Amino acid sequence: MNSETLRTRPRHADTAHAARPATAADAEGIVRLRSAFVLAEPLAEEWIVRSGAELAARLTPGGDARAWVVDAPDGTLASCALALIHPVLPEPASPSGRAARVHAVATHPSWRRRGYAASALTALLDRLRAERVSPVEADVSGSSVALFRASGFCGSLAPMRMTWPEPPVRGRVDEKTGHVWLPLEQYAETVMKATGFACLLFTDTHDRPVQLHGVYSATHPWQLVGGTMDPGERPWETAVRECREETGIELSGPPRLLATVYGLPGTEWPYSTMGLVFDGGRLDGGQIRDIVLDPREHDEVRVLPLPEWRPLMPPRDFARLGAVLEARRTGVAAYFDTWDWGTE
Template sequence: MNSDANTSAASPDASGQPAVRAATAADAEAICRMRSAYVLSTPLTDAWLRQCSDDLAPRLTPAGDARAYVIDGPDSMLAACALGLVSPVLPAPSYPRGLSARVQLVATHPDHRRRGYARAVVSALLDRLTAEDVTLFELHTSPEAAPLYRQLGFSGSPALMRMTRRSDSAPPPAETSSGSTWVPPEQHAQTLPPSVTFVCLYVTDEDERPLGLRSVYSPSHPWHMIGGALDLGETPWAAAVRECREETGLDIAGPPRLLATVYGPPRDRRPYSTIQLVFDGGRLSDDQIQRIVLAPNEHDEARFLSLDQWQELMPATDFTRLRAAAEARRTGVAAYLDTWGTA
């Protein structure tokens, strides 16, 4: 490509805006090359490009499940593209046809960025899908691009953004007497970011040395407090009692005493936030310690060590949580942490 082509813009339409067109099967290879070059962390090999192009081409036909809009660039290249994949879901009042779409990729060639091309192709894609009675939309994006999608109606964290959108022919949402728009609960639920709740038990011996269980499956977090995720329908304290019995063979009586609340934001490999509730599991007597029986599929060793000793064995965020629980027991003031898993 020569230097003039590198800096030239995509051809505008009669209104002076970039000319956006619906993609066809003939655009499959160009879209896959945009995905390889500007979306994936590792570019595809030629063999994978051929495989992806062969897969996408028939799906871009009217009978297929893919819809895409593009802006043509110079030299038969694309300046920008947006691809959505339609899939069925169980119907609900917010999506009566039972159709959803995932915005699979949005890409803009570096020479054509900051010109509104991404907004143009995404808007065209959403309009097309809405006209086909798709009303539930999802996408994954970067924190930098999230503001664009919020302007288009999406909500949630960049790891999973959602939107329900009806066609113009659909009845408008009802308004409350205050003038605000009422949203059905099932529709509102689709816009909420996903999260998972965990419980932990801060347990010590009678010398105030915290208990740690060595994991057999998590080398990056080798030492754990007793704990785990809530089962469906389970309360946090019931989960703590169950986890203690499963992981150590011991029963705790309570009453529940919350020491810390720990929040973890979404990450690339964990597209949901986490809430950890750290309860006081009490001080174990020598007899109780002798009766600890570990679950071999989870832990292979139990230790009671001082905080200074634990600091040498734990990642910084793990130790910060442990120290906060110890301080909360000492002072009677519950701790709050909101940077779990960010380091």
Template sequence: MNADTAPTAAAEPRDAAGRPPVRAATPADAEAFTRMRSEHVLSAPFTEDWVRQCTDELAPRLTPQGDARAFVVDAADGTMAACALGLIHPVLAAPAYPRGRAARVQLVATHPDHRRRGYARAVVSALLDHLADVEDVTLFELHTSTEAAPLYREFGFSGSPALMRMTRHRQRAGGVPGAQPDSTWVPPQQYADALPRAAAYVCLYVTDEDDRPLQLHSVYSPGHPWHMIGGAMDLGERPWDAVVRECREETGMIAAGPARLLATVFGLPPEQRPYSTLQLIFDGGRLTAEQIRGITLNPREHDEARVLPLAEWEALMPARDFVRLRAVEEARRTGVAAYVDTWGNA
């Protein structure tokens, strides 16, 4: 743990008593705590995988139901200037700590740009007061560096040179014969590689005022000659944003929303592609005859926009395409979202 043991200058802002303003930490502070620990406490910084893992583990512990309590001084730019974190745990009671509740001061850190301003003293003081007055902790423990020891002695901590710190880490597979691997966490990329792949698409179901579906004729896909407005989502794109983009690119119209999902369509991977397909189909509403005449097609993708009664579309498209279209039409008519998982299997 580091500490700004010799404050030499006043730092703004300060409260009415001249102390740095300290606040209680929340789960939203978990990543900042993890990075403070990684960059300013540990001898070797975390990888980004470990930052994510530790952040995910700490966040729920910073809730009232968790075992972590922490306090923060914020810098003027909103970053974390200093922090102190304690972990509460039960112990067997003794006369010196009759409540049987202990707290380990796990982390005290100050960013180098904000040291020697009394920030460490402020967050440690707030943490100890909270643990004693609110959490009823009667035993406090910590490990400290030589330079920070005077600060903790001021708060009543004492130590003995006869005490010897010992640690033991669980051996992973390969370190001890017969040891089992720790399967509680795997690197994110390894986990991602084990997940099923799916190409994500969005579609917009549009009809005329008589509820006759509008379909676009493709110039590039003979296997799907007629289909709804839509296409593949871009990386990092939200589904409705993809709908708005595809509608504008394919028809010149602006999909105004609201985003109302009519159907989810799933297909297993075809032989020539390694990915499943997942389609989200939204309601694009009803267009007037004038709006339909005003559609401007992208000639590189479509050469005709046609409106027909539902039954007449069956003869113009593959069976699986018509199954999807019929399910979407029924979803709008009944108000019950459709689920189709035979795309590519019909």
């Protein structure tokens, strides 16, 4: 890039080499310096002109842009430091309700190693401090880390950022029916999201349900053995793993399904819940006493006749337990679709 492309205004002899406040006349030159020496990909000329006009308006009194520049001896801009101010909620770190982000500190290669960038940045920060604008953040590249560190900046060099995605791809239209077939990824975003679980019903030899007392859920204090499916697991694999982790019992199968359970999302959980309850079998007294609990999840094993579980459980949990126990008794799998979240 030749010097003409960065020319913005005639040089003033009394201010050469010293940082001065930028004016609207400097806007396009600042944008060109930022485009050429800050951005990963330079802007097209159309965007330089458009951005320059926008910055010129924001550099006028009352605008939200602050910039300091250093003039080169040949009348071009040698260096610049640009910040944009934005409103924030007032708090101890930003009592004025205004913060700023430094969007560009750049020096033309012909005028580097003369302290111009440090001069422009220092003057910019002094102005922001005088206006009580705080905090001040910055987009920092590897080559300017030392400069920003010396000026008092600290923290991550790579803030997170997002831009709005491109408009969605239009679906394919079936010429015969007029039906719109969305791309697979787009259609997947429209379908219901759900989590899966797998549980086991254990009873003692008198068919009294065996349940574990959870230490992490006041809403569901007494629970069947089981839990949420891990990615890549099938339901029976989840039941076997959870049983081993929660009780120390090793199951071998084959699986015998007792019930399917469904719950709508609610205040406790943002997704629908779909699960399977398998028959864990009957445990004798010794097997129950040998259960080894994971204290991070459960602190008690209890065996009670079904009616005695009612006052210890939410109504929907008790109804599910009754449906599962009835399926065990009759041999007919239960369908229980009202185990909703946060409805009691």
